[in-house]
Amino acid sequence: MAHEHLDDVKAYLLDLQERLCEGLAAADGRAAFKEDSWQREEGGGGRSRVMESGAIFEKGGVNFSHVHGAQLPPSAT
Secondary structure, three states, X not given: OOHHHHHHHHHXXXXXXXXXXXXXXXXXXXXXXXXXXXXXXXXXXXXXXXXXXXXXXXXXXXXXXXXXOOOOOHHHO
């Protein structure tokens, strides 16, 4: 897949994560998502969002990861 298409997919998925979190928080009415962004030394990173102690949801998360490296790990081959 061409690099520019990967950027489009990444932007779409980050926007989807945002919309899912907004919808779940609105449906719950009490809990808000806390965000943790992270970077991976080998390449890539991600964004984790977690809500707790809501009116409807006890705990939930919507996560995004974009990781890459030079080769697949042995467990994937």
